[in-house]
Amino acid sequence: MPAPARTSTDAVVSAGRAIIERDGLAALTMQAVAAAVGVRAPSLYKRVAGRDGLVRLIADQAAMEVAAQLDDAIGGVDPAADLRALAAALRAFALRNPATFPLLFDPRLAGVSPEARDRSVGAVRRVAAALAGAEHELPAARMVVAWANGFVTMELAGAFQLGGDVDEAWDYALDGLVVALGRREDRGGRV
Amino acid sequence: MPAPARTSTDAVVSAGRAIIERDGLAALTMQAVAAAVGVRAPSLYKRVAGRDGLVRLIADQAAMEVAAQLDDAIGGVDPAADLRALAAALRAFALRNPATFPLLFDPRLAGVSPEARDRSVGAVRRVAAALAGAEHELPAARMVVAWANGFVTMELAGAFQLGGDVDEAWDYALDGLVVALGRREDRGGRV
DNA sequence: ACCTGAACACCGTTCAAGT
DNA sequence: ACCTGAACACCGTTCAAGT
Numbered sequence: 290m291p292a293p294a295r296t297s298t299d300a301v302v303s304a305g306r307a308i309i310e311r312d313g314l315a316a317l318t319m320q321a322v323a324a325a326v327g328v329r330a331p332s333l334y335k336r337v338a339g340r341d342g343l344v345r346l347i348a349d350q351a352a353m354e355v356a357a358q359l360d361d362a363i364g365g366v367d368p369a370a371d372l373r374a375l376a377a378a379l380r381a382f383a384l385r386n387p388a389t390f391p392l393l394f395d396p397r398l399a400g401v402s403p404e405a406r407d408r409s410v411g412a413v414r415r416v417a418a419a420l421a422g423a424e425h426e427l428p429a430a431r432m433v434v435a436w437a438n439g440f441v442t443m444e445l446a447g448a449f450q451l452g453g454d455v456d457e458a459w460d461y462a463l464d465g466l467v468v469a470l471g472r473r474e475d476r477g478g479r480v
Numbered sequence: 481m482p483a484p485a486r487t488s489t490d491a492v493v494s495a496g497r498a499i500i501e502r503d504g505l506a507a508l509t510m511q512a513v514a515a516a517v518g519v520r521a522p523s524l525y526k527r528v529a530g531r532d533g534l535v536r537l538i539a540d541q542a543a544m545e546v547a548a549q550l551d552d553a554i555g556g557v558d559p560a561a562d563l564r565a566l567a568a569a570l571r572a573f574a575l576r577n578p579a580t581f582p583l584l585f586d587p588r589l590a591g592v593s594p595e596a597r598d599r600s601v602g603a604v605r606r607v608a609a610a611l612a613g614a615e616h617e618l619p620a621a622r623m624v625v626a627w628a629n630g631f632v633t634m635e636l637a638g639a640f641q642l643g644g645d646v647d648e649a650w651d652y653a654l655d656g657l658v659v660a661l662g663r664r665e666d667r668g669g670r671v
Numbered sequence: 672a673c674c675t676g677a678a679c680a681c682c683g684t685t686c687a688a689g690t
Numbered sequence: 691a692c693c694t695g696a697a698c699a700c701c702g703t704t705c706a707a708g709t
Binding site: 291292293294295328329330331332335 | 691692693694695
């Protein structure tokens with residue numbers, strides 16, 4: 290008589306993510322996850338490719354969430370406003386998921402799944418194209434994403450310790466990005 | 481008769497860093513480090529506050545190195561050229577130390593030692609002040625550092641997978657940063 | 672004063688045996 | 691078809707005993 294499944298991959302991933310956010314990545318043990326879903330550690334190997342596989346699934350789940358929230362953030366009318374909304378959505382997600390977010394760009398994972406990545410960049414590319422022109426879409430999107438990820442990464446790491454207002458630095462850079470991406474209008478006018 | 485020291489904290493830290501760069505962070509075991517310096521694992525606890533303490537010292541050592549290389553990179557004549565040189569030095573360090581670099585902004589370390597941090601930001605702040613004016617020094621420096629760190633972090637994580645030339649994106653963003661930081665000259669001219 | 676073997680608690684993972 | 695206890699290899703860390 291086949292034994293019925295007592296948990297699911299989704300439950301395992303969510304439990305793992307909750308553990309990371311509550312107690313940190315080091316607390317993510319197979320036994321802790323198993324206990325959280327009401328099973329024994331060896332059973333997890335039916336759902337997940339070991340601890341490393343679980344971490345990757347957590348990162349993928351988070352990446353899909355970010356993508357959805359970036360999509361929701363843009364309105365499509367004012368490109369500059371969309372850029373700010375996009376960045377704000379990313380930052381809000383990171384501050385709400387401070388332990389999970391850094392997984393998205395962990396070099397040990399060598400990137401998140403292609404589907405999650407493609408969804409995430411879609412919104413950014415549209416805004417970048419609207420601001421910088423289609424011919425600069427890719428480098429403009431990369432500039433925005435690099436800055437935003439770097440900023441929240443440093444914020445999460447507690448790297449802004451020289452005083453000053455972190456929110457002011459955030460707004461200053463966003464103003465600068467709008468100017469920088471929109472600068473093609475100045476071409477030829479001056480050096 | 482007191483036993484003579486058979487290794488040193490420096491040797492332990494360097495050996496640990498070499499292991500990380502060669503085989504990854506997961507290969508950094510106390511036994512591997514001990515073997516590399518010719519000692520048994522328990523002896524390392526005389527030099528280093530456990531594995532976590534060792535990782536922190538590796539990050540601090542790397543941070544001091546980055547700081548020195550950033551200092552060396554700037555010439556002091558042309559601020560825009562200094563910005564490019566600064567960014568290039570950071571990127572070169574990251575590509576030469578792909579496993580160590582991400583430790584610098586690992587939230588689990590909650591930042592690198594204050595001395596290393598202060599040294600690192602010194603060069604960036606000078607360049608930021610020269611480009612953006614003293615009144616915007618801090619937010620300008622944060623914009624530059626956030627972008628540069630974000631860019632190389634994504635590059636190391638293999639996050640630039642949409643094709644296109646990564647170097648082109650790098651140069652595009654640097655051009656944009658020069659424009660963005662120097663935009664105070666445009667104040668009042670237009671919105 | 673530092674080094675070591677032995678020991679402890681804990682971890683990821685495998686697998687034969689259960690149902 | 692999934693779950694489990696038992697087992698294995700490995701890890702970080704402590705500490706009494708050596709020199």
